[in-house]
Amino acid sequence: MKQHSKSRIQQINEIKKLIREPFLFISILVIFYLLIVFVIFPIFQVFKTSFMVDGHFTLKNYRDVLRQSYYIRPLFNSILLGVLVATIGTFVGFVFAYAITRTPMRGKGIFRLIATFPMVSPPFVVALACILLFGRAGIFAGLLGNIYGLTGLTIVETIAYAPTAFLALIGVLQAIDPSLEEAAMDCGASRGKVFSTIILPLALPGIVSAWLLVFIQSLADFGTPMILSGNYQVLSVQAYLQITGMFDLARGSTLAILLLLPTVIAFYLQKYLLSKKSYVTVTGKPTSATIKNLEWYIKYPVYAMCLIFAFIVLLFYGMVVWGSFQKLWGVDSTLTLRNYVQMWKIGKKYIKDSLLLSFIVTPITGVLGMFIAYLISRKQFVGRNLMEFSSMLTFAVPGTVVGIGYILAFNNPSFFMPVTLTGTSIIIIALLIFRNLPVGIRNGVAAIEQIDPSIEEASIDLGADSGVTFRKVTLPMITPAFFSGLANCFVRSMTAISAIIFVVSGRWNFITVAVLGFVDNSQYAQAAAMSLLLISIVLLALGVIQIITNRLGKGMQSFSIIEQ
């Protein structure tokens, strides 16, 4: 990450250092092997399959797909939905971030919690709530017309992904020094002028980057359109149906590639924007904004919007709670615990598997992510950029594409993987680790870059090798970021659906897949009960990790795990 300008002699020294450290050298090789097998190879398989018919290279699949309206329309539908969700979501996120960083709003903690809450549940739980509220048998039946389609999808995905924009933007707004604004105000500029000439231009790269992040998430979302899309077909679901409904791996892969391209472009555009740090004012530590008599016509609309969004979030999740106690949703509203009993009877195995696999995946991802973060931000070696690129890749690639890639890559033994992984727990564990790794790496890089390299250099100069330095010097300083990475990984594992649905098997299954099955049968009450159980498990785990972090982080700055 840091580009030190250095002389030839230094470079030669670095290579020498590397050779002197066999542990480092071997781990780099091992990590490259893992990244090739579990990241590059599956995605390559999707590309390959999309260019193959009967074992020959051809463009036929692409010709077929581009010629048929029923293949090409979902692509435009996905993009339109993504643009809508990204725009509204970023707006909501910005209003929230502005309210928290720039206004004296009361109850900021609660608003913050509500605004980030949708992140701990799978997005399709919001979709479920949407049906319970606005479906024809819902509480507000008919209020929004037909929710199966663009309207419903936009509402649900906005609720689910606005938190992403909020978290991205709160960082951006905090980084803008309020003293600049004060200076402008003191010089006689109006609030509007300050906003349009200082805040907006400074925050613009952050806003665009938040927009792109939400756009990517919407494009990749699978659970929500699976439940709510109606006649509005989107690409992620169509690729899935092409494979599971038509047995058509070739065209399914082709659709997956069509889904992959816009997301990868958006992702690297976003990374490029973030790397242009020149926009952010770096004038020492961000001070909390001093808020002096904010005009009412700014304050109240902002408050109102925050209240409305918070109310909507509470309403949606409240509805899931209420629905989970109803005997037969829409017909018999007698309150009962039967759904929980039934859910437990059917879902026991799903819950056990999800928990066990997530518990295995989380620490491995945490350690591996931190280690790769350490390598790419502290070590110079051949292929470092390639390592960074490939380890971040799964973050940009939609789950549907990864899922298809995994079944294509691991159904048969291959050069890279001499045994078949399909049907085993290994394939699920590997998928979750490499899907979640980018989050851990990003956390790690951010934490490591805050540490002055001279501390580590001192350790190495005093004779410790890289391993010892990492364990004894770097590790203790990045522990909070490590635990936040763990929390994040656990949440993402428990709520995963789009890729997981391709690799579950009789031996190993997942709770999210079970919820989707209930929704498929319109057994909304059982689906609600199981969703609540899932959310409770996730919250409990977050709580435990937060407590551990606070214990370890005594004396360090206070640290919120959800927000990393």
Add this chain to the structure above:
Amino acid sequence: MKKKLLIIGLVLLTATVLVAQPATEKKYATLQIYAALDTEEAQYYIEAFEKSTGIKVEFVRMSSGEVGARIEAEKNNPQASVWFGGSNTDHINVHAKGLLMPYKPKTDFELAPMLHADDYGWNGFYTGAIGFVTNTEFLKKNNIEAPQSWADLLKPEFHGQIEMAYPYTSGTGYTAWATIIQDKGLEKALDWWELLDKNIHQYTASGTACIARAGLGECAVGIAFSHDIIAKGVGMGYPLVMSFPSEGTGFEVGGVSMIKGARQVEEAQIFIDWCFSEEAQNLFKKYSRLPVNPKATVAEGAIKLSDINLIDYDAVQMGQRKDEFVTAWRDRIGK
């Protein structure tokens, strides 16, 4: 020191347990099944099978389309031995690709020719007919009658009110489409479906989703299998009524088959035999499926195939030409 002893002790204990395991292992391997039935229902049958035979089963629930895709993807290394449930058209389609292993089940009755492949590549263990399921409150409110024929579905009062599964994602959806093809011929069937499409509210991925959705009033009419309509709609207490098209309707034979290259051949054979036993066939009552074993009792309210007007459904042709028919549908309807 104590700690070390403890660790050594633990290691030894674990080793003993691991070594001792094979001695206590049961005779049968764990049977791997792909079930194209709902999780709850599949679990109900499979638990009974486990209890009755002592063979342990692990299963994954998928739509029959998904099972086909999995079997094809895994053909060099099959992960499951039995495909349990799903329309025989799908079994026929996969069998035509050479991915199933023929097995003639041992039954105490004669299996009718329409209930198995010529070489027993698949075997039919239950039957059910395509029917309509209609929300009674909708009918009352609009003062109309439930559809009694395919032609009724085109009436303007059902505009935007009918739901069913995509013919390419669900055996149910495909059976309905195949019924129309067989009744009218492909070209006329496509013309007819264009008219029907105007009345369709949405297509769903799964064949049974429209039933509860009709019950909830999300749509007025669903097109689905009679046994599903009873088990998941009428029987659950939704305000629904079932009807059948007077022109004649298609039907499905629920298939069970052994996957080529199955690892648990013996266990798979025992399972398939069990599916036709009186014990197993009596279980179908709970989900209103029509048993094929004459000794089994039929669920109350279930419609026997002999009670309704059936078309002369050619499952073999419909199974073998599925890809062609489905593509024709998508090209014309554009969904």
